[in-house]
Ligand SMILES: [Fe+2]
């Protein structure tokens with residue numbers, strides 16, 4: 001696992017996102033650390049699932065599995081890390097009702113190839129980018145040092161993951177097409193998050 005130094009201060013600067021997370025979300029997340037940890041574990045598991053699903057869908061695509069397989073493994077390492085912390089706090093995994101975020105974003109993936117491939121990379125990258133932005137906030141503002149350390153460790157990988165999806169797109173599509181589609185999807189992403197979901201989630 002590639003992790004940076006815990007000493008450097010995390011930054012939430014992010015080229016993917018059109019909007020910054022609200023202070024309402026941060027308060028909701030900080031007030032509900034265990035629910036956020038459980039949801040976070042589920043997000044890491046789902047991120048591994050997305051990488052594996054793309055590997056299976058584009059089995060013969062040169063250079064894809066080489067990137068997505070280690071990415072899936074790293075997401076599972078993150079999953080295990082969060083799971084370990086949950087157990088240490090006397091809690092465990094459970095299925096939480098998902099907020100509309102992921103489902104609504106995926107609905108905007110076009111059905112025809114190669115647009116479907118581009119949209120899949122961009123939606124995955126946007127989710128990674130938003131995770132990075134929110135983990136940065138938690139790394140800076142969580143009252144407990146243990147949680148600040150956990151999020152500081154994990155967020156560095158999430159920035160790299162967003163970049164990996166960007167790179168996969170760049171290798172296969174014109175920059176102009178990528179930028180214009182990302183702009184459209186980023187508008188949708190911001191609209192989905194414009195009303196805080198009632199349940200505390202990484203993407204509420
Ligand atoms: Fe992760």
Ligand SMILES: [Fe+2]
Pocket residue numbers: 047075128157158161
């Ligand atoms: Fe990730």
